[in-house]
Amino acid sequence: MMRELKKLKARMRSVSKLLSDAEEKQITDAAVKEWLDELKDAVYQADDFLDEIAYKSLRLNLEEELVDQKDVLGLIERIGGEPSLRRTPTTSLVDESGVYGRAAEKEAIMKLLLSDDTKGQHLDVILIVGMGGVGKTTLAQLLYKEMVVSNDRSLKSSFDLKAWVYVSEELDVLKVTKNILKGVGLMNCDNMTEDQLHCELERKLSGNKLLLVLDDVWSDNRSQWEFLLKPFMSVRQGSKIIVTTAQ
Structure with a gap:
């Protein structure tokens, strides 16, 4: 997945290089302006899509690493209503x-x-x-x-x-x-x-x-x-x- 992501990002960079030329020509050419607007929308949507994929991929890898570490540390999953984290009680005394x-x-x-x-x-x-x-x-x-x-x-x-x-x-x-x-x-x-x-x-x-x-x-x-x-x-x-x- 990461290899495909790199290829797609490289294509996005190539397309982005056209923007500077199109920015100049859109002033006198309505067709270029319309193409530029559509391209910008596509670039922004693709960029968001890439970020989402990268995040999900990173999260998946991280979760797999944490599972491996859990086994190494000898931790077990507890079933029932027991709190996942013992919180320190508070009193009215304040520092x-x-x-x-x-x-x-x-x-x-x-x-x-x-x-x-x-x-x-x-x-x-x-x-x-x-x-x-x-x-x-x-x-x-x-x-x-x-x-x-x-x-x-x-x-x-x-x-x-x-x-x-x-x-x-x-x-x-x-x-x-x-x-x-x-x-x-x-x-x-x-x-x-x-x-x-x-x-x-x-x-x-x-x-x-x-x-x-x-x-x-x-x-x-x-x-x-x-x-x-x-x-x-x-x-x-x-x-x-x-x-x-x-x-």
């Missing part, structure tokens, strides 16, 4: 030494956090969306820290309850619910059933203004999210959930 240029974003989201204009909703969800590595978690950490350890009393008292929960690839509703409960102060909940967890979380949240961060969310399973958020109907108006996600 501010490497944080630059997030002031505007932080200020904009802070205004949303402090706003009680919820349009009739007791609970607002604020999404921080972006590709991996762009600083979604760091931004959420900065905001959370501002609300937890700020020298400004009005900020610290903006929410009655605060919790940070790392979610990751699989949305384990039971685990996330337990971690939310622990975050808002109920540590002894590991042996509770799902019903007990829901009822206890609703009781804990009832009448309180909540700030919850759900970091590194991947799942978009609507039924799971609806089940997870059932106890949150008892929160006080102005409660917020910050969700960081790549989706």
